[in-house]
Amino acid sequence: MAKRAAQAMEQTVEATTQEIGRSLWQNLERRRPTIFEQRWWLDHVLEWAMADESVKVQMFRFVDVLPMLRTHEAVTAHLHEYFDDIRQHLPSAARLVVDHSDFNALTSKTVAYGARTNARRMAERFIAGSKVDEVLQSVAKLRRKGLAFTLDLLGEAVVSEPEADAYQQQYLDLITGLAPFVSRWSESPQLDRDDQTWIPRCNVSLKLSALYSQFRPIDPAGSAEGVKARLRPILRAAREHDAYVHVDMEHHAYKDLTLDIFKQVFMEDEFRDWTDCGIVVQAYLPEAGRDLQDLLEWVRARGTSIGIRLVKGAYWDYETVVSGYRGWPCPVYTDKWRSDDNFERQTQFLMEHYRELRPAIASHNLRSLAHAIAWGQTLDVPQNAWEIQMLYGMAEDQAQLFAERGHRVRIYTPFGELIPGMAYLVRRLLENTSNDSFLRHAYDTSVSIEDLLRRPADVGDRQAAAG
Numbered sequence: 399m400a401k402r403a404a405q406a407m408e409q410t411v412e413a414t415t416q417e418i419g420r421s422l423w424q425n426l427e428r429r430r431p432t433i434f435e436q437r438w439w440l441d442h443v444l445e446w447a448m449a450d451e452s453v454k455v456q457m458f459r460f461v462d463v464l465p466m467l468r469t470h471e472a473v474t475a476h477l478h479e480y481f482d483d484i485r486q487h488l489p490s491a492a493r494l495v496v497d498h499s500d501f502n503a504l505t506s507k508t509v510a511y512g513a514r515t516n517a518r519r520m521a522e523r524f525i526a527g528s529k530v531d532e533v534l535q536s537v538a539k540l541r542r543k544g545l546a547f548t549l550d551l552l553g554e555a556v557v558s559e560p561e562a563d564a565y566q567q568q569y570l571d572l573i574t575g576l577a578p579f580v581s582r583w584s585e586s587p588q589l590d591r592d593d594q595t596w597i598p599r600c601n602v603s604l605k606l607s608a609l610y611s612q613f614r615p616i617d618p619a620g621s622a623e624g625v626k627a628r629l630r631p632i633l634r635a636a637r638e639h640d641a642y643v644h645v646d647m648e649h650h651a652y653k654d655l656t657l658d659i660f661k662q663v664f665m666e667d668e669f670r671d672w673t674d675c676g677i678v679v680q681a682y683l684p685e686a687g688r689d690l691q692d693l694l695e696w697v698r699a700r701g702t703s704i705g706i707r708l709v710k711g712a713y714w715d716y717e718t719v720v721s722g723y724r725g726w727p728c729p730v731y732t733d734k735w736r737s738d739d740n741f742e743r744q745t746q747f748l749m750e751h752y753r754e755l756r757p758a759i760a761s762h763n764l765r766s767l768a769h770a771i772a773w774g775q776t777l778d779v780p781q782n783a784w785e786i787q788m789l790y791g792m793a794e795d796q797a798q799l800f801a802e803r804g805h806r807v808r809i810y811t812p813f814g815e816l817i818p819g820m821a822y823l824v825r826r827l828l829e830n831t832s833n834d835s836f837l838r839h840a841y842d843t844s845v846s847i848e849d850l851l852r853r854p855a856d857v858g859d860r861q862a863a864a865g
C-alpha cells in the first residue's frame with residue numbers, strides 16, 4: 399500500500415516537473431542566451447575548445463599558467479610549448495597567432511597583451527572582482543536584480559600558516575566591512591525572509607582546507623584543531639554582524655574530515671543554537687544519501703537546523719583522473735545520468751526534511767530545478783523555506799526567471815585575485831564545455847526539450863538499450 403502511494407506521488411512529481419520545465423523553457427526561449435552571447439563568443443575560445451578535445455586541454459592549461467607569466471617572451475614561449483604539436487587542430491586565425499607570435503618584439507608583445515586581455519575577460523565573466531569596492535558594487539547590482547548573494551574568496555591550496563592567517567583575515571574584514579553596507583538596503587521580503595524568520599543578507603562561503611596549511615585527512619585531530627582555531631573567530635564575527643557562513647565541499651579526500659570538523663564546531667556550546675550556518679553535499683558521490691542521513695541525525699541531536707546546499711560536484715574531472723592514475727576506485731559516478739538521478743533523490747530527501755535541513759538546490763540544470771520545485775509543491779514546502787542557488791556568470795537568464803517567479807535565488811559570487819582565481823576559472827570552463835553539461839545541451843538547437851527534461855533513470859535506460 400505504502401509502495402503504491404509512493405509510486406503515485408512520484409508520478410505526480412514527474413508530471414509536475416514536465417509541466418514546470420516546459421513553462422520555464424518557453425520563457426527562457428524568449429530571452430537572450432547570455433552565456434553564448436556576443437561578448438562571450440568574442441574570442442571564440444569556447445567554440446574552439448568544444449570542437450576539439452586536444453585544443454581544449456592545451457587551451458585550459460595555457461589559461462591556467464598565464465597569470466604567472468611575467469614577460470611577453472614567457473607568454474609566447476608557452477604558446478609554442480602548448481600549441482605547436484596541435485597547430486593543425488587550431489582554426490586558421492589562431493594558427494596565424496601562434497606562428498607569428500615571436501616574429502619580433504612588437505608581435506610578441508601584442509600577442510601577450512591579447513592573451514592576457516582575453517583571459518581577464520573570461521575571468522571577469524565568472525569572478526566578481528578583486529577589490530572590496532568592486533565586490534560591493536557586484537552584490538548591490540545583484541540585489542537590484544532581485545538576487546541574493548554568497549561571497550567566496552578565491553584561493554585554494556593554502557600551503558603556509560601566514561596564507562591561512564591571510565585567508566581568515568580577509569573573511570573577518572569582509573564580514574565587518576559588508577555588514578553596515580547591506581544593512582542600509584531597503585527590505586525585500588523575498589530575499590530577506592524564510593518561512594520562519596528574517597535571514598542574514600550578508601552570506602559568505604568558505605573552504606575549511608584554506609584555514610590550516612596542514613589540513614590532512616591522515617591527521618584528523620590535528621587538522622580539526624588547526625581549522626577550528628581560525629574558524630571560531632570568523633563565526634563570532636558572523637554572529638555579531640548578522641552574517642551567514644556556509645562551508646563549501648572540496649574534493650572527495652577532504653569530504654569526511656570537512657564534515658567532521660563542521661559537526662564538531664557547530665556542536666560546541668557557543669555555536670550549537672546558531673542557525674545561520676550550513677554545508678555542501680555532492681550528489682556525484684554515491685554516499686551523498688548516507689551523508690545526508692547522518693547530518694539529519696546530527697541536527698536532531700544538536701536541536702538546531704542547518705542549511706544544506708545540494709550540488710552535483712565540481713571536481714568530476716579531477717576525481718576521475720586522479721583515481722585513474724593511482725589505480726584507486728573512482729569515488730564519483732561516471733555516468734552523468736546517475737549524478738542527476740542521485741541529485742533528484744537527495745532533493746526529495748531535503749524537501750521531506752526541510753525544517754531540519756533547510757534546502758538550497760544549487761544547479762543550472764532546468765530539469766533538476768523543475769524537479770525540486772515539483773517536490774516542494776507536492777510536499778507543501780513553503781516556497782521561501784528553500785532557495786535556488788547558481789554561480790555568478792552562469793545561466794543569468796534562468797536566475798532572473800526564477801527570481802521573477804518568486805523564488806529566493808542566491809548567486810555564489812567568487813572574488814579575488816586572478817592567479818588564485820585560475821583554478822576556479824578552469825573548473826567553470828571545463829564545466830561549460832563538457833559534453834555532458836546541461837547548459838551546453840540547452841543551447842544546442844539539435845537537442846529537444848523532451849531530451850532536456852527527460853527523467854535521469856530513463857536516460858540511463860535509453861543508453862543501456864543503445865548499448
Ligand SMILES: Cc1cc2nc3c(=O)[nH]c(=O)nc-3n(C[C@H](O)[C@H](O)[C@H](O)COP(=O)(O)OP(=O)(O)OC[C@H]3O[C@@H](n4cnc5c(N)ncnc54)[C@H](O)[C@@H]3O)c2cc1C
Nearest residue numbers: 646647709710711712732733734737761762763787835836
Ligand atoms: C551555488 C553553487 C555552489 C556550488 N558549490 C560547490 C561546492 O561547494 N563544491 C562542489 O564540488 N561544487 C559546487 N558547485 C558546483 C556544482 O557541483 C556543479 O559543478 C555545477 O553546478 C554544475 O552542475 P549543474 O547541475 O549546474 O549542471 P549539469 O550540467 O546538470 O551537471 C554537471 C555536473 O554533472 C556531473 N557530471 C558531469 N559528467 C559526469 C559523468 N560523466 N558522470 C557522472 N557525473 C557527471 C558533474 O558533477 C558536473 O559538474 C556549486 C554550484 C553552485 C550553483
